[in-house]
Amino acid sequence: xxxxxxxxxxxxxxxxxxxxxxxxxxxxxxxxxxxxxxxxxxxxxxxxxxxxxxxxxxxxxxxxxxxxxxxxxxxxxxxxxxxxxxxxxxxxxxxxxxxxxxxxxxxxxxxxxxxxxxxxxxxxxxxxxxxxxxxxxxxxxxxxxxxxxxxxxxxxxxxxxxxxxxxxxxxxxxxxxxxxxxxxxxxxxxxxxxxxxxxxxxxxxxxxxxxxxxxxxxxxxxxxxxxxxxxxxxxxxxxxxxxxxxxxxxxxxxxxxxxxxxxxxxxxxxxxxxxxxxxxxxxxxxxxxxxxxxxxxxxxxxxxxxxxxxxxxxxxxxxxxxxxxxxxxxxxxxxxxxxxxxxxxxxxxxxxxxxxxxxxxxxxxxxxxxxxxxxxxxxxxxxxxxxxxxxxxxxxxxxxxxxxxxxxxxxxxxxxxxxxxxxxxxxxxxxxxxxxxxxxxxxxxxxxxxxxxxxxxxxxxxxxxxxxxxxxxxxxxxxxxxxxxxxxxxxxxxxxxxxxxxxxxxxxxxxxxx
Amino acid sequence: xxxxxxxxxxxxxxxxxxxxxxxxxxxxxxxxxxxxxxxxxxxxxxxxxxxxxxxxxxxxxxxxxxxxxxxxxxxxxxxxxxxxxxxxxxxxxxxxxx
Numbered sequence: 189x190x191x192x193x194x195x196x197x198x199x200x201x202x203x204x205x206x207x208x209x210x211x212x213x214x215x216x217x218x219x220x221x222x223x224x225x226x227x228x229x230x231x232x233x234x235x236x237x238x239x240x241x242x243x244x245x246x247x248x249x250x251x252x253x254x255x256x257x258x259x260x261x262x263x264x265x266x267x268x269x270x271x272x273x274x275x276x277x278x279x280x281x282x283x284x285x286x287x288x289x290x291x292x293x294x295x296x297x298x299x300x301x302x303x304x305x306x307x308x309x310x311x312x313x314x315x316x317x318x319x320x321x322x323x324x325x326x327x328x329x330x331x332x333x334x335x336x337x338x339x340x341x342x343x344x345x346x347x348x349x350x351x352x353x354x355x356x357x358x359x360x361x362x363x364x365x366x367x368x369x370x371x372x373x374x375x376x377x378x379x380x381x382x383x384x385x386x387x388x389x390x391x392x393x394x395x396x397x398x399x400x401x402x403x404x405x406x407x408x409x410x411x412x413x414x415x416x417x418x419x420x421x422x423x424x425x426x427x428x429x430x431x432x433x434x435x436x437x438x439x440x441x442x443x444x445x446x447x448x449x450x451x452x453x454x455x456x457x458x459x460x461x462x463x464x465x466x467x468x469x470x471x472x473x474x475x476x477x478x479x480x481x482x483x484x485x486x487x488x489x490x491x492x493x494x495x496x497x498x499x500x501x502x503x504x505x506x507x508x509x510x511x512x513x514x515x516x517x518x519x520x521x522x523x524x525x526x527x528x529x530x531x532x533x534x535x536x537x538x539x540x541x542x543x544x545x546x547x548x549x550x551x552x553x554x555x556x557x558x559x560x561x562x563x564x565x566x567x568x569x570x571x572x573x574x575x576x577x578x579x580x581x582x583x584x585x586x587x588x589x590x591x592x593x594x595x596x597x598x599x600x601x602x603x604x605x606x607x608x609x610x611x612x613x614x615x616x617x618x619x620x621x622x623x624x625x626x627x628x629x630x631x632x633x634x635x636x637x638x639x640x641x642x643x644x645x646x647x648x649x650x651x652x653x654x655x656x657x658x659x660x661x662x663x664x665x666x667x668x669x670x671x672x673x674x675x676x677x678x679x680x681x682x683x684x685x686x687x688x689x690x691x692x693x694x695x696x697x698x699x700x701x702x
Numbered sequence: 703x704x705x706x707x708x709x710x711x712x713x714x715x716x717x718x719x720x721x722x723x724x725x726x727x728x729x730x731x732x733x734x735x736x737x738x739x740x741x742x743x744x745x746x747x748x749x750x751x752x753x754x755x756x757x758x759x760x761x762x763x764x765x766x767x768x769x770x771x772x773x774x775x776x777x778x779x780x781x782x783x784x785x786x787x788x789x790x791x792x793x794x795x796x797x798x799x800x
Contacts, residue, residue: 229768236771245789246779250771254779265765287756294719296793345795360790363779492717497756505762 203480204459208451211458212383216427219385219450220420220434221329221375223396226339226413227270228406232367233338234261234304234501239369241412245362253367255300261500263288267369268311268504269514270405271336274371275312276515277403278331285505286311288336288498296361297340307495310335311504318523319395321387322545324537329392330376341366371405377420377431385421386450390443393417397443398522410441417446419474421453423461432457433467437481440474449474452481529553533562546574551585558595561602568594572615589618597625609682610634637684640692643676646684647692650675658697669693704735705742 232239235252251259275282289307315331341363373396381388397415400408408415422434435457437449457467471484520528526549530540533556543549548569555565569584573594577584597614600606606614606629617628629635637643650672651658660668672693677684708727711734715722722730773779776789785792 231766231768231770236766236769237773238770244776246776246791247789248773249779250774254774254782256782262764262766264768266768268765285762292717296791343793344790358795359793360787361793362790494717499757502757502759502761502764 203456204463205452205455206458206462208455209383211423211454212385215423215425215454215458215461216379216429217382217385217450217454218422218424218431218434219378219381219389221373221378221389221392221446222418222420222436223373223393224339224416224418225274225371225373225396225400225406225408226415227267227369227371228404229264229266229270229369231264233264233267233336233369234367235259237364237367243364245360246364248364249366253299253363255298261304261498263501263504264369267336268506269510270369270403271311271334271371272506272511272514273403273405273518274373274400275315275334276511277399277518277521278312278315278317278334278373280312280315280331280334282506282511283309283311283313283504284508285309285503287503288501289495290498291493291495293493295340296359297343297366299341299363299366303338303340304498304501305337305495306335311506317392317395317399319388319391320523320526321384321391322541324541327381327388327391329378329388332374332376334371334373337370337372339365339368339370379427385454386447389419389450390447393446394443395522402519402522402525404519410443413441416441419446419449419453421450421457422467423454423457432461433469435467435470435472435481437472437474438484441476445474445476448479449481452479456481533566535562535566539566542570546570546584548574548584551591554591555594555598558592560591560595560598564598564601565591565594568598568615572612576619587619588621589615593618593625600625600629604685605629605635607636607682607685610636633683635683637680643680643684643689643692644696646676646679647672647689647696650679651693651696661694661697666694704731705738706731706735 226239229239231237232250232253235250237250237253238248240248252261272282286306286309288304289309290302291305291307292302294301310333312334313332315334317329317331319327319329321327341361342365343359343361345359346357375392378385378388378392393415397408397410400406400415406414410416417440419437419440420434421437422432424430424432435453437453440446440449453472460467468483468486470486472481473484474481526540526544529549530537533540533552535543543552543566546569548566552562552565552569555569556562560568573587573589574584577587580587597611597618600614601608601611610629613632613634614625614628617623617632618625622628622631637646653675654671657668657671669690673686673689676689676693677686708724708731711727711731712722715727780786780789780791783791
């Protein structure tokens with residue numbers, strides 16, 4: 189039985205939905221992901237225009253990026269190297285020879301009226317990426333190909349009421365982005381994930397982002413559009429059935445949205461199929477605010493891109509020596525690095541997962557490198573600092589204390605200069621901008637009283653004030669010492685080591701060892 | 703028998719956004735057919751072991767280094783624009799199909 193609700197009204201109208209659990213109980217979910225990544229080169233794919241982010245419109249263009257007649261493209265060697273690097277990291281085969289192709293279509297963000305891409309001969313093919321799901325389950329996502337291409341210009345639609353594409357009067361186009369090198373990584377259909385398909389999709393995109401950053405080929409900031417995911421979803425009645433018709437939700441720009449978009453499409457397509465209708469093969473738009481997708485463009489004749497080999501570019505035939513040279517410089521892969529760090533740090537599976545999910549891996553790594561113990565680094569970042577960041581609604585890494593500061597704080601505790609309670613006050617001071625932990629310790633006078641004679645004097649004073657306590661202790665009621673310890677801690681405003689104070693109390697009443 | 707029908711030519715014209723009237727379609731179908739037939743004669747002289755050639759030049763791996771070159775001045779960039787606004791190309795909304 190299906191339970192059907194209605195999505196909130198938005199562009200394109202409300203559509204019936206089937207409850208997610210119900211949908212996945214009755215249909216087999218298949219997903220596929222196409223991720224575009226802007227490579228972190230200084231110049232464009234086929235010309236020397238700068239790729240720097242945030243420049244004034246149309247100030248980073250050349251005759252090539254504008255598609256002016258007679259302009260000739262030349263391939264950026266570093267972009268090819270990055271493409272090979274990505275391919276190797278995804279365990280792909282690197283083509284011995286590959287070429288570029290023209291993908292012909294008319295759209296004002298592509299002034300040449302074609303996008304230079306790779307079609308039948310991608311630089312890398314047949315690989316996979318190991319991802320780890322939230323509960324630690326490993327999952328291998330098969331990669332069909334990774335190919336080189338160029339980004340398009342950026343259109344801003346003006347006029348109309350909504351500012352979105354529909355209803356716009358005209359568009360303003362900035363070609364600074366046109367021609368920035370892209371690698372598109374395409375998975376094979378991901379089957380067998382069932383109800384976990386949305387989680388697999390998110391974990392894959394997150395793992396790919398981590399990988400790209402580790403490789404140093406892109407900052408892969410989704411919020412800046414440096415990494416964009418197209419999410420394919422289809423349903424079929426059972427795992428034995430042929431693949432169903434898929435939809436392609438374009439430009440989903442956060443991990444969370446990738447997960448939500450898959451969930452939404454599963455619920456929506458289940459309702460379409462339940463109603464006895466066919467899912468349309470179409471592109472769909474993702475709406476971040478409402479969490480729904482709406483119909484975009486139905487695949488049709490217009491999708492005949494008439495690919496043909498780009499005559500202005502000669503084939504790319506990376507020598508095996510070059511490929512091996514690149515392979516030799518590959519960094520440790522994120523999944524392997526995590527396993528190694530977990531071993532070195534002695535974290536449990538659960539602790540490590542929490543650290544990774546909280547995005548604290550690099551921060552803790554830097555804190556440990558700065559001298560903190562792994563346990564202390566995790567305690568401060570995952571505890572006090574995570575709470576503070578949460579209260580302030582900022583990323584923990586943007587708090588005004590970094591790995592060095594936390595390592596310094598941990599060092600002060602470890603050396604016994606301050607105790608744990610004081611460390612919290614020190615941290616508070618550091619976060620309030622009062623200086624480094626050591627400076628805050630001095631400024632606030634927070635050091636543990638380690639001067640033995642001062643402690644002895646304080647103990648004697650407290651014992652004199654409570655003469656009955658000494659009697660009780662001598663009489664065997666050692667617990668009575670607590671009252672004296674409390675008085676000393678109060679007198680020193682908590683700046684004493686309570687354990688040491690207790691020892692002194694017992695010594696002074698002559699009950700040591702009793 | 704012609705390889706290209708007027709329907710084929712009409713479809714190609716639509717894909718290329720070229721507006722052709724029926725007379726032109728008829729004429730071009732004939733001309734393009736002759737072109738295709740001429741090119742097709744190549745296949746009669748190559749055997750299966752000759753790989754298709756996409757690039758006639760005996761060149762591969764022509765690269766440039768990743769070094770920034772100056773951009774065109776923005777006035778030159780926009781000189782060819784039918785209309786511009788705020789340093790950007792102003793284009794009609796052509797998005798019926800999206």
